[in-house]
Amino acid sequence: MAERHSQSSRSTQLFGELSSDKIYCANCIHCKLFRSPVGSANQYGLRVRCSAGKWKKKLGEEKVYKYFTVIRRTLEECDAYVPMGEVETFLRELRKSLPIKDELFTPSATDPS
Numbered sequence: 001m002a003e004r005h006s007q008s009s010r011s012t013q014l015f016g017e018l019s020s021d022k023i024y025c026a027n028c029i030h031c032k033l034f035r036s037p038v039g040s041a042n043q044y045g046l047r048v049r050c051s052a053g054k055w056k057k058k059l060g061e062e063k064v065y066k067y068f069t070v071i072r073r074t075l076e077e078c079d080a081y082v083p084m085g086e087v088e089t090f091l092r093e094l095r096k097s098l099p100i101k102d103e104l105f106t107p108s109a110t111d112p113s
């Protein structure tokens, strides 16, 4: 059984709009980025999924989110959380590179499939 992780015992510290009382899925090894077909031709958008199967719709199907919203995916606790690094540093860097809206991409001829 996976070790139970919770950050709620830490003292509350705010760094920018981020809270150290929460678990940020973006910093979890199970938060996976993938290309999802969108629009026409071979266009795709970037989406994230939980490879531990924790994100579900009401009827049980897997739920995925648009990549640009990944920093908003937070939980009070998660028994499958496996942090990838120091959360404040990781999220600060992620915010610099995260798009501000959903973007559509068209693969070029040189992209690997």
Ligand code: SF4
Pocket: 023, 024, 025, 026, 028, 029, 030, 031, 049, 050, 051, 052, 053, 054, 055, 075, 078, 079, 080, 081, 082
């Ligand atoms: S395992 Fe938990 S913390 Fe990790 S991505 Fe899934 S829901 Fe988020």
